[in-house]
Amino acid sequence: MKAEASFAQRLLHWHRQHGRHDLPWQHPRTPYRVWLSEVMLQQTQVSTVVGYFQRFVDALPDLPALAAAPLDQVLGLWSGLGYYSRARNLHRAAQRCVECHAGELPATLEGLLDLPGIGRSTAGAILAQAHGLRFAILDGNVRRVLARYHGIAEWPGLPAVEKQLWQLAESHLPHHDLADYTQAQMDLGATVCARSKPRCLLCPLQSGCTAYAQGLTAVIPVARPRTETPVRATRMLVLQDAAGRVLLQRRPPTGVWAELWSLPEAPAETSLETALAGLPAKLDCQAEALAPFRHTFSHYHLDVQPLRWRKAVAATAVGETGQAWFSASELEPLGLPAPVRRLLSSLPD
The missing domain is CATH 1.10.340.30 (Hypothetical protein; domain 2)
Structure with a gap:
């Protein structure tokens, strides 16, 4: 001892x-x-x-x-x-x-x-x-x-x-x-x-x-047993109106990024048409595919394909509770997931 x-x-x-x-x-x-x-x-x-x-x-x-x-x-x-x-x-x-x-x-x-x-x-x-x-x-x-x-x-x-x-x-x-x-x-x-x-x-x-x-500093402590990390995919929907405001929605109270503001998504199991139908905006143009990226959580990888619509026409009334349009100056104090903040800050003109 x-x-x-x-x-x-x-x-x-x-x-x-x-x-x-x-x-x-x-x-x-x-x-x-x-x-x-x-x-x-x-x-x-x-x-x-x-x-x-x-x-x-x-x-x-x-x-x-x-x-x-x-x-x-x-x-x-x-x-x-x-x-x-x-x-x-x-x-x-x-x-x-x-x-x-x-x-x-x-x-x-x-x-x-x-x-x-x-x-x-x-x-x-x-x-x-x-x-x-x-x-x-x-x-x-x-x-x-x-x-x-x-x-x-x-x-x-x-x-x-x-x-x-x-x-x-x-x-x-x-x-x-x-x-x-x-x-x-x-x-x-x-x-x-x-x-x-x-x-x-x-x-x-x-x-x-x-x-x-005993010359064991390289192997002690033993690493956590490795398991294969699953991969999930989603599409993040970047809708901007003519003033440059972006549509965000509040995440659910539980789960990943709970209660943060984030972009609307269309996961792999949800059709793009269905996801867009629930948003408070009219879209008169085709989506612009932005550079995809991967975000890694502690228990899985998330492959994200951002899709951008410029000059969306905001509906008179906001759709679901927890959806709102934000100008660039209003984004700074918001609780945003880091990859979403990076995406929004790097949008091409």
Whole structure:
């Protein structure tokens, strides 16, 4: 068994010299800012999150402001980060905190876990970083560090392996400097114990690392078992009126891009004629086929063929609920899927 104090002390000593101390959510390190950063950092790198975080807190500086904001504003601030359920859960959790916790995040594990979108690791990060409490985290970086250090040669996503990693994460917790220790783990995994080409000669844990000693850093942790990624196809319908406005419609409340504004679509199983018949516009010209593209989600590829109609005549009344025409200046604050925003911004004249 590796000495817990030695593990934590070496990590804290390394962090004082080489860790990241100038991240915007560290100054000040309030529960709201830690929570927001932790949610943004799920599936997203620090370099990408920094700009989004600053823009978000400039607009919504505290939890009551987030709770009071329209969902459209929250999704607009999130637009481009992906995994939009994170933003919807943030909004719902903030509203619940206003209703049940006097506008503050709970300072207990049970209270945090009761909120939408907060799991065990995110709750631990909030409690450790914002309150200095002795709780572990287990994000992707920490999983990798622990798997290599202890030589765990199984996929970390297996329930039994995850349980083991949680036990190890808790066993290494120091009794002081919990905020810095939590950050140190994430920093080490991100900058030294990287997924590929780890910089083992610079690692403070090298002398006790099983994977390094056995030459297994290239294969630990074991990658997720690969499965063939399915491919789906759709046609995105770009309808513009004579003023250049584009027709958008609200996505359903569940599923991919839920509640975002997006372009009308004609999936492979829907005829183009049927899709166009339900739109509030008259089309007197043929569609212009734009360059197709592929967008990859976590569980499938989406092949998109955009079709464009210029100078569509907007119907007097909007069709289905949730359909509306937007000018170019009105698109910026909207919550739009990243590929749709890119498509609209690159339309040829």
